Structure formats: C-alpha cells, structure tokens
Amino acid sequence: MGSTIILGFKEMKAIKDRFEFSYDNDVVMLSDLKKMSDLYVFDLVSTVHKVQASKVTWEEGIKAVMEAQQKSNRLWNSIKANTLTAEELQLIAETEPLVTSVNNVSNQLIDIMSQKDKTVLKTFRHDNLYSAVDPLIHKLAELSDVQLKQSKEQLQSSKISYIRSKNILMFGVLSVLFLSFFGTAYIVGIIIKKTKAIIKRERDLQVEELRNAIILLDTTGHIARIGGWTLNVDTMKISWTREVYDIHEIDVIQPLDFNTALEFYPPEVRPDLIAQLNECLTTGKNMDIELPFITTKGSRLWINIQANAQYKKGKIVRLIGSFQDITRHKYVEDELKRLNNNLNDMVIAETEKRLKQEQMLIQQSKMASMGEMIGLIAHQWRQPLNAVGITIQDLEDAYKCGEVNDKYIDNVVDTTMKQVYFMSKTVDDFRDFFIPSKEKALFDVKLNIEELLSMFGHVFSKSNIHVSLQVEEDTFAFTDGYPNELKQVILNILNNSSDAIVSKNCSKVQGTIEIGIGNNEDKSEVLLSIKDNGGGIPENVIERIFEPYFTTKGTDGTGVGLYMSKTIIETNMGGSLTVRNVDDGAEFVIRLITAERQSEQQQCVSAKVDYNFSKEEIMYLSS
Known part of the structure; x- marks a missing residue:
C-alpha cells in the first residue's frame, strides 16, 4: 500500500515538473515571441510612421529604433537558449537570416533618419522596411504556432498522466482505506488546483495581451485617422478595420465588395486607383496614392492609400495596406501654398512700394x-x-x-x-x-564728377575749402548705373564733409577734400574715395550714420542724405558705400562694378585737377 501511494506521489510530482517545464519552455517562449513581434510592429514600423507624420522628432525616432533593435536581439537570444525540438530548431535556422536582415535594415534606417529626409524615408519604408519585417513576422508566427501545438500536446500528456496517477492513488486509497484517503485527496487537490491556476494564468495573460494590442491599435488608429485593409487576390474580398468603416461613415457590417468600394471615389480618379492596384497585384510594386473621397454622408475628404503585396510560394496572394484620412494635412498644405503665393505678392508689392518711396526720398532730397x-x-x-x-x-x-x-x-x-x-x-x-535717371546707363565716373564740380566747386571755395580730383593711371572708370543719382550721392558726401570742416575750422586753416578714382587689382570695380580733414566722425555714432533719420547736426539735419546715398549705391547700383576715420578726417569709399570695356581708349591717364576757384572766378565764372 505504501509503495502504491509513493508511486502516486511520484506520478503527481512528474506532472508538476512537466507543467513547470512547459511553462518555462513553451509559455515563456510564446510570450517572448509575442513581445518580439510587437517590437517590430509597434516600436519599429509604427515609429517610422510617426516620424513621417511629424508626431515624434527625428531624434526620438532614432532612439526608439535603436531600443527596439536591442530588445529584439535580447529576446531572440533568449528564445534560442530554450530547450528546442527538431522542428523548432529547423524554424530557428530559417528565422535567423531574417532577424539579421531586419537588423541590417534597422541600421540603414537609423542612417536615413539621421539625414532627416522624409522623401528618402518614405521610399525606404516602402521598398526595404516592409519587405524585411513582414517575412520575419510570418516566421515568428510559425514558431508561435509550433509552441502552441507543443503546449497542447504537453497538456494532453499531463491529462493522461493525471488520470493514470489518479487511478494509482485511488487504488492506494482503497488499500489504505480511511487513512490514505485524506492525504491523497489533499495532495491531488493541491496539484490539480495549481495546474489549473497555471494554465488559467497563462491563458488569461495571453488573452489580456491580445486585448491590449487590439485596443492599442484601435486607439492609435482612431487618433491618427488611419485604418488597415486587405484584398484577397483570388476572391477580391475586402476586409477593413473599424477605423476604415468610421472614415467611410458606415456601420461595421459585412465588408463591401470591390466595385461598391470604388463608388466612394469621384469617377475621374477611379482609373488612377485601379491602375495602381493592378500594378501592385501584378508586379508587387508598393502602392502609395492620395485621392479625393466622398463618404456615405457626403463628407468630402482626402485619403492616402498605401499597400504592399503578400506572397505565398512565390505568388501574390493578397494586398495589405493602410487607409488614412489626410484631409487636415491637405488643408494645411493648400493653406500654406495660398499663404506663400500671397506672401510673394505682398513682397513684390512692398518692394515696389519701397522703391517708389526711395525714389521719392531721393527726389525730396534734391528738392530740399x-x-x-x-x-x-x-x-x-x-x-x-x-x-x-x-x-x-x-x-x-x-x-x-x-x-x-x-x-x-x-x-x-x-x-x-x-x-x-x-x-x-x-x-x-x-x-x-x-x-531722376529712369534707366541704367553706361557712363564715365570721372566725367560725372567733373560735371558736378564744375557746377558746385565755387560753393566750397567760398568756404575756404580746397577740392581736388585725383585719377590713378590706367583707371577704367566706366560703370552701369544712374549718373544723376551718383552726382546726388557725391554732393551729399561733399556737403557733409564741408559742414564738418566749417564747424571745426575756427582757426581758418585751409579745408581740403580729396576725391580719388581708381580700380581694384583685377579692375572689376571702380573705387571712388572722398577724404576730408574735418576731424572725423565720433566713434560712438560712426556705425549709425547711414540709418534713416539719424543726424549729428541737430535741428539743422534731416538724417535722410546719407541713408539715401547708401540706398542708391547698394540697392540701385549694386555697389557698396562705407566710411572710416583716417588721419584728421573721414573717408567715404564707394565701390561700383565696372562695365564691359568698350575700348582701351576709355582708360584714364593719371591726372589731378583742382577745383579751388579764385575770387575773380567766383565773381565771374564765364571769364
């Protein structure tokens, strides 16, 4: 009787050991396979979608992909470390290169995301990512099926062992009668209870994970207004997720047939949709198209449809794709285009307005x-x-x-x-x-200044200011621009120099203004310098003298002259106007682009001309 009871206990212990082995080897492995699939679907593919839709930053996307890669590798190593059957080893060997392929694609994906180019990312997602991840997901599903089958076999074996051990224990119970009955019943009850609890816990865990995954997909799909669909190639039967029904604004019923589904699109776009579907069905090329769409209730939307082909034994058997409402995105895109167009018009109008104002200021400066x-x-x-x-x-x-x-x-x-x-x-x-000069013209800067000084040279002579014009040898002084406006600029600078000399020159020392004309080394610019001995410009204001309405003359100045001078030279004539303090005065430097040479005869010989008029000349300029 004792040996019978011992045999029953040993059998029960064997059952317990088999359950624990099944849990450690099969159930845990099933959980790892599920987690690994989720990493590829949610943490890898979904992250790419979020980056594409600007829901996460590039940096967050790269971090998520790297973490998913590390976690999946740890899970895969854990799966391979289990005690495996021959069938499992065969599937592991088939899955290994797919895991390596996805790792390689993940590394490429990280490099592409580092470039922050959504166009390249979108192409890579369609052409490389899906084609690498999908076969691996299917192979992991096959491994899960094998694990489930083995778990069922273990459960069936445990049931048989339980019946056998129960019979043995019952025999022992009958043998030892009342004494053995209580002990054996108690032990059997514990084992059965624990066995049922293990099975129920794992089953509930799997059910809960599946329920959470479905809730997650539904929730994220509803937030992003994106659903999924499949098309069976043989039957042309369409299957939709709940969100696709919601976008169509119809109840979740039996899926519509293919022809009825086409009626939601305007007639003019249906040929494009059918053409892309046929190309995907026949060649396996990934599909990505944006189309207008009309719901059952008449709402007008924009839809993005994507799909890729699924193969079985080298043959396309179905299409799996996404269906997303992008109406808001299209609205924002159209609004941005409209704003850009309006902005361009506003910029053009404002530019024209500013040019007119500048011309007006130039004219007002003259009229002043x-x-x-x-x-x-x-x-x-x-x-x-x-x-x-x-x-x-x-x-x-x-x-x-x-x-x-x-x-x-x-x-x-x-x-x-x-x-x-x-x-x-x-x-x-x-x-x-x-x-005012209405159009640009080719003119000689030297002759332009000589004409100006012949008109106003005596004004400076009356203030005891000596004006000279120095032209370097072989200077090419022709430029394209506005001759009269350049005269206005030169006169503005001369007047400022004259005012500075007069305000400083209490001792009646001879004031001088030296005008120099030359070229830079490659003769691509005409260099015009105007240097005086008026004491220079205070360092704390020299950076501001070209600002509009800034003046150092108090109520005697308007602050327009030098601002308009800089505008004429830099905006209208494409040159530059700068100023600096030198010696005992200031030097203004004008740089103008030289015009195409007409002839070598246009070069100036070295010359210096004084525009210091005598009293007799001032009294009678015609003599």
Missing part, C-alpha cells in the same frame, strides 16, 4: 536744396547779365561816337552769345541734375 540751387543759378547768371548790359550800353555810346563798324558788331555779337551760351548751359546743367 532747391532754394540753394536757384540761388546758385542766380549767382552764376548775375555777372553774365551784367556783362550783356554793359555791352548793350557800350553799343549805344559807340553808335553815338561813330565807332560802330563790322568788326565792332562782330565783337559785340560774339561776346553777347558767349554769355547767353554760358547762361543756357547753366540752366541745362541744373535741369538735368534735378531729373
């Missing part, structure tokens, strides 16, 4: 000195008019004295016409100065 210019014209006309008056008076006296003859008349006509020509030329010079 109109009174001074009229005074200059009057000054230059005064002596010629006096000369003409004297000549006419002399003509009357000569006539009375009988001195009028052909020679006298010729002399009077010649003298009078010289004065008239000088007066006419003065009017033309000032009239041309006030007319």
Whole structure:
C-alpha cells in the first residue's frame, strides 16, 4: 500500500515538473515571441510612421529604433537558449537570416533618419522596411504556432498522466482505506488546483495581451485617422478595420465588395486607383496614392492609400495596406501654398512700394536744396547779365561816337552769345541734375564728377575749402548705373564733409577734400574715395550714420542724405558705400562694378585737377 501511494506521489510530482517545464519552455517562449513581434510592429514600423507624420522628432525616432533593435536581439537570444525540438530548431535556422536582415535594415534606417529626409524615408519604408519585417513576422508566427501545438500536446500528456496517477492513488486509497484517503485527496487537490491556476494564468495573460494590442491599435488608429485593409487576390474580398468603416461613415457590417468600394471615389480618379492596384497585384510594386473621397454622408475628404503585396510560394496572394484620412494635412498644405503665393505678392508689392518711396526720398532730397540751387543759378547768371548790359550800353555810346563798324558788331555779337551760351548751359546743367535717371546707363565716373564740380566747386571755395580730383593711371572708370543719382550721392558726401570742416575750422586753416578714382587689382570695380580733414566722425555714432533719420547736426539735419546715398549705391547700383576715420578726417569709399570695356581708349591717364576757384572766378565764372 505504501509503495502504491509513493508511486502516486511520484506520478503527481512528474506532472508538476512537466507543467513547470512547459511553462518555462513553451509559455515563456510564446510570450517572448509575442513581445518580439510587437517590437517590430509597434516600436519599429509604427515609429517610422510617426516620424513621417511629424508626431515624434527625428531624434526620438532614432532612439526608439535603436531600443527596439536591442530588445529584439535580447529576446531572440533568449528564445534560442530554450530547450528546442527538431522542428523548432529547423524554424530557428530559417528565422535567423531574417532577424539579421531586419537588423541590417534597422541600421540603414537609423542612417536615413539621421539625414532627416522624409522623401528618402518614405521610399525606404516602402521598398526595404516592409519587405524585411513582414517575412520575419510570418516566421515568428510559425514558431508561435509550433509552441502552441507543443503546449497542447504537453497538456494532453499531463491529462493522461493525471488520470493514470489518479487511478494509482485511488487504488492506494482503497488499500489504505480511511487513512490514505485524506492525504491523497489533499495532495491531488493541491496539484490539480495549481495546474489549473497555471494554465488559467497563462491563458488569461495571453488573452489580456491580445486585448491590449487590439485596443492599442484601435486607439492609435482612431487618433491618427488611419485604418488597415486587405484584398484577397483570388476572391477580391475586402476586409477593413473599424477605423476604415468610421472614415467611410458606415456601420461595421459585412465588408463591401470591390466595385461598391470604388463608388466612394469621384469617377475621374477611379482609373488612377485601379491602375495602381493592378500594378501592385501584378508586379508587387508598393502602392502609395492620395485621392479625393466622398463618404456615405457626403463628407468630402482626402485619403492616402498605401499597400504592399503578400506572397505565398512565390505568388501574390493578397494586398495589405493602410487607409488614412489626410484631409487636415491637405488643408494645411493648400493653406500654406495660398499663404506663400500671397506672401510673394505682398513682397513684390512692398518692394515696389519701397522703391517708389526711395525714389521719392531721393527726389525730396534734391528738392530740399532747391532754394540753394536757384540761388546758385542766380549767382552764376548775375555777372553774365551784367556783362550783356554793359555791352548793350557800350553799343549805344559807340553808335553815338561813330565807332560802330563790322568788326565792332562782330565783337559785340560774339561776346553777347558767349554769355547767353554760358547762361543756357547753366540752366541745362541744373535741369538735368534735378531729373531722376529712369534707366541704367553706361557712363564715365570721372566725367560725372567733373560735371558736378564744375557746377558746385565755387560753393566750397567760398568756404575756404580746397577740392581736388585725383585719377590713378590706367583707371577704367566706366560703370552701369544712374549718373544723376551718383552726382546726388557725391554732393551729399561733399556737403557733409564741408559742414564738418566749417564747424571745426575756427582757426581758418585751409579745408581740403580729396576725391580719388581708381580700380581694384583685377579692375572689376571702380573705387571712388572722398577724404576730408574735418576731424572725423565720433566713434560712438560712426556705425549709425547711414540709418534713416539719424543726424549729428541737430535741428539743422534731416538724417535722410546719407541713408539715401547708401540706398542708391547698394540697392540701385549694386555697389557698396562705407566710411572710416583716417588721419584728421573721414573717408567715404564707394565701390561700383565696372562695365564691359568698350575700348582701351576709355582708360584714364593719371591726372589731378583742382577745383579751388579764385575770387575773380567766383565773381565771374564765364571769364
């Protein structure tokens, strides 16, 4: 009787050991396989989708992919460390290269994500990632099926052993009667209870994990407005996830047939959809298309449809894809295009407005000195008019004295016409100065400055300021630009230099303004420098003198002259205007791009011209 009871206990212990082995070897391995599949689906593929949709940053995506890769490798090594059957070893051998392939693809994916290029990422996802992950998921599913089958066999074997051990124990119970009955029943009850608890716990765990996975997919799909679909190649039967039904705004019923599903798309886009589906079905090329879409309730949406082909024994058997509502994305995209177009129009309008304002400021700057210019014209006309008056008076006296003859008349006509020509030329010079240059023209910078100094040189001489023009040898001084505007710039700088000299020159020391013209080394630029001895510009304001409405002259200045000068040179003529302090004064430097050489004869010889007018010249410029 004792040996019978011992035999029963040994059998029960064997059952317990088999259950624990089954749990450690099969159930844990099943859990690892499930976790490994989830890593590839959720942590790898889903992360790529999130990066593509800008729901996570590139850095977060790279981190998630690396962590998924590390976790999956640890799980795979754990799976291979289990006690495996021949069938499992065969599947492990078939799965190993697929795991290696996914690891390689993951490394490539990390490199691509480091480049932060969504176009490349999208192509890689379709062409490489899916094709590497899908076969591995299927192979892991085969391993899971084998594990489930073995677990069932273990459970069946345990049931048989349990019945056998129960019979043995019952025999022992009958043998030892009342005494053995209580002990054996208690032990058997414990074993059965523990066995059922183990099985129930693992089954509940699997069910709970599956339920959580389904809830996760439904929730994330609803948030992203993305669902899944499959198309059976043989039957053309369509299967949808819940979110696809929600996007169509129809109840979750038996899936619609293929032709009915097409009716949700406007007729004009159906050929494109069918063409891409046929290409995916026949060649296996991944599908990715955006189409307008009309729901059952008439809502107009934009849809993105993606798919890839699934093979069995080298033949395409079905399509698996995603179906996403991208209406908001399209709206934002269209709105950005509209804003960009409006922004371009606004920039063009604002640019034109600013150019007009700048031209207006230039003209206002000229007109602001109109009174001074009229005074200059009057000054230059005064002596010629006096000369003409004297000549006419002399003509009357000569006539009375009988001195009028052909020679006298010729002399009077010649003298009078010289004065008239000088007066006419003065009017033309000032009239041309006030007319803005409408178009760029090729002109000689040296001649341009000489014309300016011939008009205003005597103004500076009256203030005891010596103005000189120095041209370096073989200087090419031609440029494309606005001649009158350049004169205005030069006059603005000369006036500023003159004001500085006059305000400083209490001791009546000779003021000087030196104008230099030359080229840079490769003669690609005309270099124009204007240097004075007016004491320079204070260092704390020199960086601001080109700002609009900034002036160092108090109420006597407007702060427009140098700002407009810089605008003319840099914006309108493509050059540069800078200033620096040198010696006992300031130096303004203008750089202008040289024009195409017309002839070597256009080069200037070295020359220095003084525009320091004598008192006699100031009194009578026509002499």
